[in-house]
Amino acid sequence: MNYLACFSKARILLSSGAMIAAACAAYAQSDVFTGHNDVARTGQNLQEAILTPAQVNSSYFGLVHNVHVDGKVDAQPLYISELGISTGLHNVLYIATEHDSVYAINADSGAIYWRKTMLPSGETPSDDRGCAQVSPEIGITATPVIDRTAGPHGRIYVVAMSKDASGKYYHRIHALDLITGAEELNGPVTVQATYPGTGDGSSDGTVTFDPARFKERPGLLLVNGTIYTSWGSHCDIRPYGGWMMAYDQQTLKQTAVLDFTPNGSQAAPWNAGAGPAADGSGSVYISLGNGTFDSALTTTGFPDQADYGNSLVKLALNGSTLQILDYWTMYNSDAESSRDTDLGSGGLMLLPDEVDSTGKTRHLSVAAGKDGNLYVADRDKMGHYDATNDGTIYQQLSGVLPGGVWSSPAYFNGHVYYGPTGGSLLSFPIASAKLGNSPQSTSVSFVYPGATPSVSAYGENNGIVWAVENTSPAVLHAFDANNLSTELYNSNQAASSRDHFGIGNKFMTPTIANGKVFVATIDSVAIFGFLSHSAPPLADGDYEVINLKSKLRVEDPGSSGASGIPVDLSPSTGRSNQLWFVSYNGRGFYTIQNLSSHLFLTDPNSSTTPGESLEQATPNDEDDQLWSLTPSGSGFVVKSKSTGFVFDDPELSNDQGAHIGLSPANGSINQTWAIQ
Numbered sequence: 001m002n003y004l005a006c007f008s009k010a011r012i013l014l015s016s017g018a019m020i021a022a023a024c025a026a027y028a029q030s031d032v033f034t035g036h037n038d039v040a041r042t043g044q045n046l047q048e049a050i051l052t053p054a055q056v057n058s059s060y061f062g063l064v065h066n067v068h069v070d071g072k073v074d075a076q077p078l079y080i081s082e083l084g085i086s087t088g089l090h091n092v093l094y095i096a097t098e099h100d101s102v103y104a105i106n107a108d109s110g111a112i113y114w115r116k117t118m119l120p121s122g123e124t125p126s127d128d129r130g131c132a133q134v135s136p137e138i139g140i141t142a143t144p145v146i147d148r149t150a151g152p153h154g155r156i157y158v159v160a161m162s163k164d165a166s167g168k169y170y171h172r173i174h175a176l177d178l179i180t181g182a183e184e185l186n187g188p189v190t191v192q193a194t195y196p197g198t199g200d201g202s203s204d205g206t207v208t209f210d211p212a213r214f215k216e217r218p219g220l221l222l223v224n225g226t227i228y229t230s231w232g233s234h235c236d237i238r239p240y241g242g243w244m245m246a247y248d249q250q251t252l253k254q255t256a257v258l259d260f261t262p263n264g265s266q267a268a269p270w271n272a273g274a275g276p277a278a279d280g281s282g283s284v285y286i287s288l289g290n291g292t293f294d295s296a297l298t299t300t301g302f303p304d305q306a307d308y309g310n311s312l313v314k315l316a317l318n319g320s321t322l323q324i325l326d327y328w329t330m331y332n333s334d335a336e337s338s339r340d341t342d343l344g345s346g347g348l349m350l351l352p353d354e355v356d357s358t359g360k361t362r363h364l365s366v367a368a369g370k371d372g373n374l375y376v377a378d379r380d381k382m383g384h385y386d387a388t389n390d391g392t393i394y395q396q397l398s399g400v401l402p403g404g405v406w407s408s409p410a411y412f413n414g415h416v417y418y419g420p421t422g423g424s425l426l427s428f429p430i431a432s433a434k435l436g437n438s439p440q441s442t443s444v445s446f447v448y449p450g451a452t453p454s455v456s457a458y459g460e461n462n463g464i465v466w467a468v469e470n471t472s473p474a475v476l477h478a479f480d481a482n483n484l485s486t487e488l489y490n491s492n493q494a495a496s497s498r499d500h501f502g503i504g505n506k507f508m509t510p511t512i513a514n515g516k517v518f519v520a521t522i523d524s525v526a527i528f529g530f531l532s533h534s535a536p537p538l539a540d541g542d543y544e545v546i547n548l549k550s551k552l553r554v555e556d557p558g559s560s561g562a563s564g565i566p567v568d569l570s571p572s573t574g575r576s577n578q579l580w581f582v583s584y585n586g587r588g589f590y591t592i593q594n595l596s597s598h599l600f601l602t603d604p605n606s607s608t609t610p611g612e613s614l615e616q617a618t619p620n621d622e623d624d625q626l627w628s629l630t631p632s633g634s635g636f637v638v639k640s641k642s643t644g645f646v647f648d649d650p651e652l653s654n655d656q657g658a659h660i661g662l663s664p665a666n667g668s669i670n671q672t673w674a675i676q
Helices: 003-009 011-015 333-338
Strands: 061-068 078-083 090-096 101-106 112-117 145-147 155-163 169-177 194-196 206-208 221-223 226-233 243-248 254-259 284-287 311-318 321-329 364-368 374-378 395-397 410-412 415-418 424-431 441-445 454-458 461-469 475-480 483-490 511-513 516-520 524-530 541-543 545-547 553-555 568-570 580-584 590-594 600-602 615-617 627-632 635-640 646-648 661-663 673-675
Touching: 078 145, 078 511, 090 524, 145 221, 194 254, 254 311, 254 321, 410 454, 410 461, 424 461, 424 483, 441 475, 454 511, 461 580, 590 627
Parallel strands: 441 483
Antiparallel strands: 061 524, 078 090, 090 101, 101 112, 145 155, 155 169, 194 206, 221 226, 226 243, 243 254, 284 311, 311 321, 364 374, 374 395, 410 415, 415 424, 424 441, 454 461, 461 475, 475 483, 511 516, 516 524, 541 580, 545 553, 545 673, 553 568, 580 590, 590 600, 600 615, 627 635, 635 646, 635 673, 646 661
């Protein structure tokens, strides 16, 4: 049974006042198996049927649990639905800490199923290496990645840092069973690497990876059976370079290594904890930190010493080699690097395919760093390097991110969301494959390091942008995705500090799934959801509306898309003109919108004449497009707010094309409708 179907089966529970989340706990709608939801790093969950703008407010929504753990949580919590753990199916949250622990907890109750330490006997988490970026200890910094099809129960892959009693440092890759936490694949595997070059950390033409100088900062990437790890430095303390390493997910064997500055220095990716992105072909994209860039180019336009500091890079695994396929860097790359104005302070995100003004499909990515510019690269032709200007890049919005970016963007429904430091969340619209030159809407301001937003929505509807403020106490915010100036909720609104959940932390990316929002702190993960209030009779979603007497479906006749015409009844066709998006407004009523025409069911002219035909019309924000749903037997009575008349098949017709009337309620089966 899918998630939406559970609401149809759970109607009796819901009508008696049970919460949606409780009724459907065994039918959660989506997994969050990687940082920012997907390998494009868009941060969006488009299957969220429970959280809606109408209901996310401090009267109904708030802190329901706060699960304390043994260290700082810098990694984004990951979520797996309907996992057979303990007794029955449960939604499970996986939490990694800087104390080198991994937890599996019940995502609905907060109960801990297991905790496993990644520390071998005699070792401790790393000290902070004299750098306050990750402090006071370094254990698991990067967001892990999950493959629920791997092994007998699924696996979570984790990179952990530690040191032994003699002061020697280690990084190890672990593969843990999702249900038991047991180590698999004869792990863990110690991270070691060398690369040909004469740059920082080299000897006799070979650069050696020194685990004491690195931490796995960007999240892990899993694509096509390969785990990609990316390595940031400790506060730019040289010698160091920028590394990426590939591992086989079935064996944990290292398959390839790349040094982004083999004959120079630095260029280690930070990306505010965001993982590298990947496209459908398996190509990998990452933005690099300040470091050596070779302004002398080969005949094909690549740096002649293979040093890519301060660049956007596209690469792919080719056998046992990580091969750089394309890149772009700004004309003043050296000057920006010398000022520590690196591009790699923010994460890179891939956009869905966009069609430009000439009809050409564009494959784009966005990235931003400390210089306050927003860069849009064409992934098919990134632009390389021009010593005189930045005209080689597809689009550059100069200075639109004041304060610079120490965070990652999100995407939803034709908009890109950025949270620069010390400024507002910004929503940039996309039209004809170009970002708008200025934000369409803005939110309240966020202190350093800004915010990495996440988005929940149901398809293109009910979009909510979630972001966390790095303050003490931390603040969870929810904004209308269509207008960021409309704040739906924040965790300071409720009286008596009801929703305060802990001290802020700069690595805070909200995870949203199954009506819950999960936020990490310096020593816990907070769980936000609906409080103990009665739920509406039906969750938002796409449904057929079926007359229980005739078994015919309500449809937009002929997929006309015409406003003001009566809708009719028809046998099932499976087409979108028989599907309706039913959305609760939080005040006892629903709107009902056709998926094909995008028009709304309407009581025409709020008529008080029984038998008037039900119509579809453009949205008007009036009572004649609001409907209440009252459970009746195995269906609902659908009543107009404006007149009190209900949907009716007045002729008890079984004929295709019969119009639906609006009549006083009489309790008959022809006025009862299955919504499923």
